[in-house]
Amino acid sequence: MTKKLNYALVSIFSCALTYVSVLCGFISLPTPQNCMNQPSRDKSHQVVHYTILDNREEETTLLGKLPMTQVVQESRKASTSTSYKTTKTTTQHQNANKFHSRLRFxxxxGLEGTGHHFMGQVIKESPIMETLSRLKLAPTKLKLLDQKLFNHINATTGLWNAHCATEEDEPPPDLTHTLKLVVKYLKEMERLAKMNANTNNTIHVPLNTAVGGVKGFGQVSYPNFKGDCRKLNYPSLDLLYRACDMAKVDCGHVYIYRNPAAILQSTTRNRKYSSRMLEQIHLYKSMYHIITAEFVAFPERTLGCFGLLESNNGNNNKAWWKEMAPLxxxxxxxLFYEYMESIYRPPRPIxxxxxxxxxxxxVEPYMxxxxxxxxxxxQVCQKAKAGQLEAISTRQEQN
Incomplete structure (x- = not known):
């Protein structure tokens, strides 16, 4: 009995050490020096360890300047002193071009209030939507796929929000069936594209923001919709990418961001999503952590990072316009610049x-x-896009 207890305690302690080793690099908390750069001894678990870089000039260029309040100034000092670099791993990780499919979903x-509606305006008149319409992939086929990914009206049928279904909802969720339907629609759209497309170029299919009229789908922001399940109502990239791998189609993501103060003004004052400021701030911080974890898990699926509604961009908007055009x-x-200049309106100042x-x-400590x-x-998004971030994954031992 004593031996079993000792063995259990050793196992728990070992797991705790592994977990702490990840946290030491992933979260910028004060850490002992010997906590950095420690390689994983268990080669069956390929874990990323983060080290610190000092690259202030690069970060200033990428991040721009936030409104000059005391809290923002302090946060910039903290953030410009740390960025992410990873040790190489031998794991084969998911990437956005692994199947060389005709379509890339x-x-x-992005958080709510970061520009999903504006991105929808950009996509609406894009050549991509003309192509998808010509191939009969949008709006009908895309709507069918969207409704199986997220359904706020009938949560039991949504892959991403089935956990929000109540005990009274009938029938109960059948997530295996829902996943199979998502895979089916992905395969069907890829088949139609290969059969009808007159180009060998990759065709991007925007999963959200692209088509309207999908009941219960919304913009699929972090979080998505109001209601009792609001804090748990957000997409799950790991489920999406599992479906993509099962369908053998390429998938990826772009990140849109905005000054948090502007987000809060938009969602608490203008649209009144919540009147409880501290609760809203804490919710958004939780969403940021979730997004970060997803980007670290799937770095090579990162296709872009855009500050769509950053009021501090000024004349530098074309820096990200140039990158978005081919997307x-x-x-x-x-032509893209002319269209953007016709629809872009600088956001209201804070x-x-x-x-x-x-x-x-x-409020200041939370903010x-x-x-x-x-x-x-x-920072994580930019480094993932630049190929400077390796995936965290677990590899089963080969027998």
């Missing part, structure tokens, strides 16, 4: 009274933390 990832099929950057609230004694995490998500 693209998820627009949605524009070969002529001039109200001074609202800024004072966020820097008040009752400071939110800003730090926001900056780090951007």
């Amino acid at each position: 693209v998820m627009v990832v 949605w099929g524009w070969n002529s950057k001039q 109200d001074q009274n609202f800024t004072e609230l966020l820097t008040s004694r009752s 400071h933390s939110l800003n730090e995490v926001h900056q780090k998500v951007i």
